[in-house]
Amino acid sequence: MLRDEEGVVPLAGATDLYVGLNFGTLEPRRFVNLWGLAPLRRIALRGGTLSIGALATYTAMIRSRQVQRRLPMLAQAAREVGGMQIQNRGTLGGNIANASPAGDTLPVLAAAEATVVLRSTSGERRVPFAGFYTGYRESLRRPDELITAVEVGTVEGAQWFRKVGTRAAQAISKVVMAAVRSPAPRIALGSVAPTVIRLSRTERALADGAGIDDAAGIAESEIQPIDDLRSTAGYRRRVVSNLLRRFWSDTAPG
Numbered sequence: 340m341l342r343d344e345e346g347v348v349p350l351a352g353a354t355d356l357y358v359g360l361n362f363g364t365l366e367p368r369r370f371v372n373l374w375g376l377a378p379l380r381r382i383a384l385r386g387g388t389l390s391i392g393a394l395a396t397y398t399a400m401i402r403s404r405q406v407q408r409r410l411p412m413l414a415q416a417a418r419e420v421g422g423m424q425i426q427n428r429g430t431l432g433g434n435i436a437n438a439s440p441a442g443d444t445l446p447v448l449a450a451a452e453a454t455v456v457l458r459s460t461s462g463e464r465r466v467p468f469a470g471f472y473t474g475y476r477e478s479l480r481r482p483d484e485l486i487t488a489v490e491v492g493t494v495e496g497a498q499w500f501r502k503v504g505t506r507a508a509q510a511i512s513k514v515v516m517a518a519v520r521s522p523a524p525r526i527a528l529g530s531v532a533p534t535v536i537r538l539s540r541t542e543r544a545l546a547d548g549a550g551i552d553d554a555a556g557i558a559e560s561e562i563q564p565i566d567d568l569r570s571t572a573g574y575r576r577r578v579v580s581n582l583l584r585r586f587w588s589d590t591a592p593g
């Protein structure tokens with residue numbers, strides 16, 4: 340259907356799509372309901388690679404032993420998404436495809452250096468998450484492709500996640516950070532730029548032994564936060580600096 344009918348929209352948990360339909364920002368179209376595709380729900384460890392099906396819900400990720408053990412920052416992010424109803428319906432694939440800069444799983448996937456698996460009738464391809472988004476709400480996914488899974492190799496080092504929103508539940512992130520403390524730290528942020536970003540210059544400075552004050556200054560120069568109805572750019576800058584310091588002290592060796 341995706342190949343043959345222009346404008347057909349894949350529908351997973353519908354937690355984003357229904358918002359658009361209710362607010363009238365999504366004109367009526369034909370949907371293809373993915374919910375029954377059981378193989379896309381699977382969470383499995385193959386070799387050293389954790390494969391999480393696109394239809395895995397937040398609840399499934401929270402409950403998964405493999406996610407808890409290998410990618411605890413994803414379980415933590417899932418626990419802080421929406422409320423229980425959203426966690427039961429919302430999916431990882433939907434969060435990725437929706438491509439909001441505030442999507443809570445996206446910094447986790449960026450920090451974990453995940454791979455997105457895409458499939459169409461013409462075959463399967465794997466895209467590094469780092470290059471998946473091409474601009475604000477734009478990605479490399481073609482309209483005839485489904486996201487089928489996300490793959491994550493072994494993540495060495497302490498994982499850290501923090502979401503800052505108005506409340507503990509049912510709040511879109513003002514700033515969201517996921518990070519890994521290893522000799523080459525990885526730090527990813529949501530809600531501070533048109534897409535999820537890695538702080539590559541900050542990471543390099545920390546790897547080279549820079550102090551946290553200098554690193555926080557570099558981090559501020561790497562983000563492009565905006566004022567919007569959820570927060571101000573100034574607040575977001577301050578929070579990024581605070582989160583970076585908190586990450587660094589929480590994961591300090593010894």
Ligand SMILES: Cc1cc2nc3c(=O)[nH]c(=O)nc-3n(C[C@H](O)[C@H](O)[C@H](O)COP(=O)(O)OP(=O)(O)OC[C@H]3O[C@@H](n4cnc5c(N)ncnc54)[C@H](O)[C@@H]3O)c2cc1C
Nearest residue numbers: 351352353354355356420421429430432433434436443486
């Ligand atoms: C009350 C409420 C609270 C929320 N809270 C949060 C929150 O705290 N954090 C957060 O990040 N998000 C939040 N969301 C947004 C939403 O729940 C998530 O983005 C969720 O992961 C979307 O998944 P879904 O399966 O419902 O996607 P859908 O609504 O079904 O689809 C979303 C988009 O992805 C596309 N799509 C879905 N699956 C695929 C696939 N496999 N392949 C290709 N395209 C696909 C659809 O065509 C559509 O464009 C909230 C939403 C609501 C309504």
